[in-house]
Amino acid sequence: MQEESPEPRTDRPTSYPGWDGTLPRHRATLIMWRGGRLLLVRDRGRDAYVLPGGGIERDELPIIAAARELHEETSLEAMSIRYLFTHEGKYNDHHLYEVEAEGEVVVRGDVDGFTWWDTRDDTPVFPHVRGIVARL
Template sequence: MTTALKNKPKRQRATVILLRDNAVLLTFTHSGIALLPGGNIERGELAIMAAARELYEETSLIATSLRFVFEHESNTTIHQVFLAEADGNPVAGDDAAALAFHAGNPAGAAHKLSPGTIDILTRFQHQTK
């Protein structure tokens, strides 16, 4: 890791896991990368509020339940990970180009998952066994 990365403060992100029929909701960037819904925690904003806001902005879903599950730290980001429940059908919005549900092993996904998404989903799967 370069010195510049070591000295740069890590991004604070609220990350949401939403399950339906044992599949997790993914958002796709315009470049085709699959991510869990979520985004920056704004200054003064509670992580749980950022999770609810980002879920709505990216999927049009209103969380009926949000539960903190763990914190995950990557090279550039500290993720506050929440498990969400929401009613309705998700619709891509904000910076999400598309949405899809993924079931199974994240490392063997047909989608191009970000490394952080793979790590978070793998940890979540091990935690819920």
């Protein structure tokens, strides 16, 4: 008797061809906790904070994009990355990854600030951030 191949997994992304100017855009978005607080970054010229992350490049695996974006925005190197879920938004489909990293955040690139957010406080965040956090 021949074994049947298992059904392909549909609960997590495998790869994306890259953003071609259409919406929604595929984005690797990171969840990183320290001491019960969530890492948020603030893009240059913005008043509100977002979760670290960014666009998935052409032929790039989402998990690779997650590690790359973490390093580009915070100078941190991921020690472990675990897929959580995809959050569909108006402009972005956020492919969420929980990440562990050691060291201190040093912002760079398009990021000019960061905070370790207590999700109960009134730090200004974009609405999708609260929607994602509600699913954690």
